[in-house]
Amino acid sequence: MLLTNIDIIPNKNIIEHFGLVSGSTVRAKNVGSDILASFKNVIGGELQGYTSLLNEAREEATNRMIQQAQSLGANAIINVRFSTSSVAQGAAEIYVYGTAVLTDS
Amino acid sequence: MEILIPLTASLVLLLIGYFIGTILEKKHYQSINDREEKFINLPSVTMTYRAASKETDMSKYSKTQLVSGGVVVSIDYFKRFLALLRNFFGGRVSSYETLVDRARREAILRMKEQSSGADMIINVRLETSTISSSAGDSETVDSIEAFAYGTALYK
Numbered sequence: 245m246l247l248t249n250i251d252i253i254p255n256k257n258i259i260e261h262f263g264l265v266s267g268s269t270v271r272a273k274n275v276g277s278d279i280l281a282s283f284k285n286v287i288g289g290e291l292q293g294y295t296s297l298l299n300e301a302r303e304e305a306t307n308r309m310i311q312q313a314q315s316l317g318a319n320a321i322i323n324v325r326f327s328t329s330s331v332a333q334g335a336a337e338i339y340v341y342g343t344a345v346l347t348d349s
Numbered sequence: 350m351e352i353l354i355p356l357t358a359s360l361v362l363l364l365i366g367y368f369i370g371t372i373l374e375k376k377h378y379q380s381i382n383d384r385e386e387k388f389i390n391l392p393s394v395t396m397t398y399r400a401a402s403k404e405t406d407m408s409k410y411s412k413t414q415l416v417s418g419g420v421v422v423s424i425d426y427f428k429r430f431l432a433l434l435r436n437f438f439g440g441r442v443s444s445y446e447t448l449v450d451r452a453r454r455e456a457i458l459r460m461k462e463q464s465s466g467a468d469m470i471i472n473v474r475l476e477t478s479t480i481s482s483s484a485g486d487s488e489t490v491d492s493i494e495a496f497a498y499g500t501a502l503y504k
Contacts, residue, residue, distance in 0.1 A: 247415040248500045250398040250472045254410050281423070285491055286362055287369040288425030288448075289377065290455075294480065295421045298494060302417070324415055326498055328478040336478070 245310045246320035247342070253320055256347040262316040266341035267308030270331060271301040301338040302326065309340050318344035362426045370425030374447065381454050388461045393470040393499060401471045410502040416470060417498035418459025421480065422452040423491055449477065452495035464501035473499035 246253060273281075273294060281291045313321050324342035331337050394401065401407070424432075428444035435442045453475060464470060476496045 246413070248413050249415055249474065249498060250413070250500045252398055254398070254407055254413055254502070281492075285423050286366050286426045287373060288366065288423050288428065289370075289373045291421040291423050291492055294492070294494070295419060298419055298421065298496075302419070302496075324498075325474070326417070326476060326496060328476065328494070328496070330478065330480070336480075 260346040262344035265312045265344045267305040268339040272335040305340045313344040366426030412503040416464040419496040420455045456495040456497040460497045467501035470499040
């Protein structure tokens with residue numbers, strides 16, 4: 245599955261459009277990283293627990309989008325966009341969307 | 350006497366935040382500057398493919414890939430206190446300016462680190478979201494997340 249956030253795929257022709265595909269996930273941080281983060285809040289700096297949490301969440305959302313595209317018979321997703329919103333205290337929603345297309349090889 | 354205990358506690362936190370926070374920030378900026386120099390030959394632009402193709406010949410690129418990088422950075426206790434004072438008097442909150450600057454540059458660097466061997470990254474988008482304190486106080490922002498993504502072009 246080819247993913248790009250530009251609206252074409254270089255050197256390939258798009259044969260068919262399948263429309264919007266998307267994937268989302270809501271993740272809450274765990275207590276352990278929360279306690280660590282509150283210590284880190286005193287001295288500042290990167291909160292690695294949260295960074296990896298959000299990275300994992302993005303990966304999962306992307307995988308869900310890819311699955312949806314595969315079930316439609318697409319082999320690429322173009323114009324991919326990411327968005328984040330916090331739905332509740334300590335939880336974040338990651339949303340990924342794009343256009344599923346079929347290209348010639 | 351009872352009022353002295355929380356007062357000294359927050360004073361100690363302020364001092365810890367000031368000294369360790371300043372050292373950590375300096376270190377972080379040093380590493381950001383070093384790595385930015387390393388990636389000086391990998392341009393990342395916000396141009397779309399169509400706009401970029403007017404500047405360079407795109408037929409030499411055979412492979413594209415979505416690349417991304419994200420980081421969550423927290424502000425230290427002392428700077429949070431400074432920002433609170435700023436809220437009272439108004440004006441530039443420079444302590445938060447360095448926070449977002451660090452986070453964005455780090456996110457771009459991580460994106461570039463992921464795309465080793467690429468010639469350029471086009472259509473770069475930057476996103477920032479805030480993570481408020483878990484203590485239930487949604488007014489003060491503790492840490493921010495910066496996320497950068499784009500399409501890497503390979504020969």
